[in-house]
Amino acid sequence: MKIRIGIAGYGNLGRGMEYAVAQNPDMELRCILTRRDPSALTPITPGVETLSAGETRWLAGEVDVMVLCGGSAADLPAQTPEFARLFNVVDSFDTHAKIPEHFEAVDRAAKSGGKTAVISAGWDPGLFSLNRLLAEAVLPRGGGYTFWGKGVSQGHSDAIRRIDGVLDARQYTVPAQSALDAARSGQSPDLSVRQKHTRECYVVAAEGADRSRIEREIVTMPHYFAEYDTTVRFISAEELAQNHAGMPHGGFVIRGGKTGDGGRHSQMIEFGLRLDSNPEFTASVLAACARAAYRLNREGVTGCKTLFDIPPACLSAQSGEELRRTIL
Amino acid sequence: MKIRIGIAGYGNLGRGMEYAVAQNPDMELRCILTRRDPSALTPITPGVETLSAGETRWLAGEVDVMVLCGGSAADLPAQTPEFARLFNVVDSFDTHAKIPEHFEAVDRAAKSGGKTAVISAGWDPGLFSLNRLLAEAVLPRGGGYTFWGKGVSQGHSDAIRRIDGVLDARQYTVPAQSALDAARSGQSPDLSVRQKHTRECYVVAAEGADRSRIEREIVTMPHYFAEYDTTVRFISAEELAQNHAGMPHGGFVIRGGKTGDGGRHSQMIEFGLRLDSNPEFTASVLAACARAAYRLNREGVTGCKTLFDIPPACLSAQSGEELRRTIL
Numbered sequence: 001m002k003i004r005i006g007i008a009g010y011g012n013l014g015r016g017m018e019y020a021v022a023q024n025p026d027m028e029l030r031c032i033l034t035r036r037d038p039s040a041l042t043p044i045t046p047g048v049e050t051l052s053a054g055e056t057r058w059l060a061g062e063v064d065v066m067v068l069c070g071g072s073a074a075d076l077p078a079q080t081p082e083f084a085r086l087f088n089v090v091d092s093f094d095t096h097a098k099i100p101e102h103f104e105a106v107d108r109a110a111k112s113g114g115k116t117a118v119i120s121a122g123w124d125p126g127l128f129s130l131n132r133l134l135a136e137a138v139l140p141r142g143g144g145y146t147f148w149g150k151g152v153s154q155g156h157s158d159a160i161r162r163i164d165g166v167l168d169a170r171q172y173t174v175p176a177q178s179a180l181d182a183a184r185s186g187q188s189p190d191l192s193v194r195q196k197h198t199r200e201c202y203v204v205a206a207e208g209a210d211r212s213r214i215e216r217e218i219v220t221m222p223h224y225f226a227e228y229d230t231t232v233r234f235i236s237a238e239e240l241a242q243n244h245a246g247m248p249h250g251g252f253v254i255r256g257g258k259t260g261d262g263g264r265h266s267q268m269i270e271f272g273l274r275l276d277s278n279p280e281f282t283a284s285v286l287a288a289c290a291r292a293a294y295r296l297n298r299e300g301v302t303g304c305k306t307l308f309d310i311p312p313a314c315l316s317a318q319s320g321e322e323l324r325r326t327i328l
Numbered sequence: 329m330k331i332r333i334g335i336a337g338y339g340n341l342g343r344g345m346e347y348a349v350a351q352n353p354d355m356e357l358r359c360i361l362t363r364r365d366p367s368a369l370t371p372i373t374p375g376v377e378t379l380s381a382g383e384t385r386w387l388a389g390e391v392d393v394m395v396l397c398g399g400s401a402a403d404l405p406a407q408t409p410e411f412a413r414l415f416n417v418v419d420s421f422d423t424h425a426k427i428p429e430h431f432e433a434v435d436r437a438a439k440s441g442g443k444t445a446v447i448s449a450g451w452d453p454g455l456f457s458l459n460r461l462l463a464e465a466v467l468p469r470g471g472g473y474t475f476w477g478k479g480v481s482q483g484h485s486d487a488i489r490r491i492d493g494v495l496d497a498r499q500y501t502v503p504a505q506s507a508l509d510a511a512r513s514g515q516s517p518d519l520s521v522r523q524k525h526t527r528e529c530y531v532v533a534a535e536g537a538d539r540s541r542i543e544r545e546i547v548t549m550p551h552y553f554a555e556y557d558t559t560v561r562f563i564s565a566e567e568l569a570q571n572h573a574g575m576p577h578g579g580f581v582i583r584g585g586k587t588g589d590g591g592r593h594s595q596m597i598e599f600g601l602r603l604d605s606n607p608e609f610t611a612s613v614l615a616a617c618a619r620a621a622y623r624l625n626r627e628g629v630t631g632c633k634t635l636f637d638i639p640p641a642c643l644s645a646q647s648g649e650e651l652r653r654t655i656l
Contacts, residue, residue: 023587100653120656125656127466129656133640133641133651136644138613138615141351259347265608267602267609270599272600273596277595309640312636313461315466316461324431328424
């Protein structure tokens with residue numbers, strides 16, 4: 001019996017989820033829910049049903065885990081609790097400051113329906129968070145750092161696009177090599193926001209637009225760019241389409257600690273990701289978490305969980321015996 | 329109420345454990361058990377009791393978790409099940425091929441006593457195993473690699489010391505840069521044993537010993553060296569003591585996978601350790617696992633566990649709420 005997956009939301013993440021389900025032999029895609037016209041979708045999975053978001057209730061016995069592929073700002077705060085009453089669910093809610101309230105809302109909903117929810121799955125929050133937890137638990141006396149990139153930040157790209165005279169833009173977050181070296185030195189240095197990352201902007205300007213004004217508006221923009229060393233390069237729409245169409249990302253979680261007599265021994269833990277496709281990788285994590293949600297629910301564990309609460313073996317298609325024999 | 333820790337076995341790992349307990353404010357060291365004369369031990373923790381290994385039974389109500397710091401060959405196969413009847417226990421059993429039978433024996437013992445055991449905790453098996461599991465679960469279509477070093481292998485150093493005419497020796501396992509580069513390429517290359525690691529031997533020979541015979545015996549030794557490119561350097565006892573007295577180690581778990589349409593996107597996951605002291609880092613993992621054993625037992629979860637079975641939050645001194653608020 002395969003785990004029957006539903007996908008709610010069919011943007012980049014939803015499509016990545018469809019590919020992820022296809023890679024996992026213990027899963028099958030049951031349906032895709034969309035707020036657009038369902039007949040206009042062209043799924044890659046042969047024969048999969050496409051339904052309008054409102055048809056949810058008919059699916060309660062047909063889907064083991066609903067994977068919510070909407071956005072954290074507008075979709076998930078309402079959608080995840082709503083679906084968690086009827087389905088085991090997984091989401092990638094990534095507004096770090098609002099995770100506690102999202103957790104509470106989803107926990108209440110999932111418990112009321114006897115369902116299991118996994119929230120904030122992906123890589124940050126997600127695998128990066130898990131590595132922060134492990135490294136801090138193992139090396140309590142030390143300093144930890146998270147670096148992001150090199151990768152495309154959708155939010156920063158959008159912020160540039162809102163500037164008058166900008167037709168399109170792509171922003172890369174880039175970890176500074178000097179800061180990476182300092183973090184890896186094991187000396188637990190203090191690193192400022194400006195020291196850790198730089199921002200590279202590729203901008204398509206409208207014909208005749210004042211490029212120096214645009215550049216000034218970018219580099220002085222509070223919250224987004226003012227705290228960083230930012231470079232702006234104006235390129236053509238063709239160059240943007242050709243060289244900057246992908247969604248690469250990645251980064252590093254680094255922790256250095258001291259152990260032993262007077263803390264004389266330096267111990268370094270580092271976790272890194274280098275991703276050609278941010279949404280497809282996030283979807284790959286969601287798939288493993290969907291497996292965990294399904295299994296935990298069958299074991300009678302209900303309510304809201306994060307990667308912090310899931311026994312790692314639940315994420316794997318292999319049994320506990322196989323895992324101990326082959327990869328422990 | 330602090331978690332009361334006992335340490336059984338006071339070699340490099342046991343002493344590392346003593347330092348690790350001192351770094352964790354929610355733990356206190358209750359006693360050290362030794363097979364030597366207890367009065368001959370000089371613990372670093374003020375006022376800690378030292379007891380002979382036979383006095384175990386008196387401690388059943390006095391120790392929350394007994395951390396077993398003996399060796400995998402001679403000590404743990406008998407010791408861990410024996411202690412698991414009376415105490416929550418943690419060990420670093422690292423004979424990979426025998427983990428399944430060790431698990432079964434410890435599971436029976438722990439369940440019979442209503443106790444919780446965590447076996448094979450450390451970094452490999454341990455954190456490396458956990459990263460192999462996570463990377464395979466997230467990227468099922470891909471290739472995984474584990475590299476060890478640069479670090480001292482005790483077993484290989486001992487094998488050299490048994491050669492006639494050798495007074496002392498230190499062997500380093502070194503990952504080959506070309507193999508690391510290939511693993512990181514994302515092309516899932518086949519890498520042979522010889523390609524992945526080289527072995528560097530520092531040997532102190534007896535005066536007048538036949539050095540070319542010693543070197544030949546090392547590089548042709550089956551299982552230990554014959555399958556590797558091995559270099560041998562003869563040095564003085566003083567140089568060995570001065571430059572090779574430490575126990576550094578480390579390594580990398582690397583997995584590259586393909587996602588998306590036709591597998592066109594490459595995704596790389598890498599976990600790495602760089603350790604000045606192998607035993608102190610292993611002990612740091614044992615301390616986090618001791619916390620988990622204690623908590624799981626209080627929740628009524630008994631029997632044998634590995635890092636694959638432990639919800640990661642159990643390893644951390646912080647509460648679930650704190651973890652969600654601060655590092656998720």
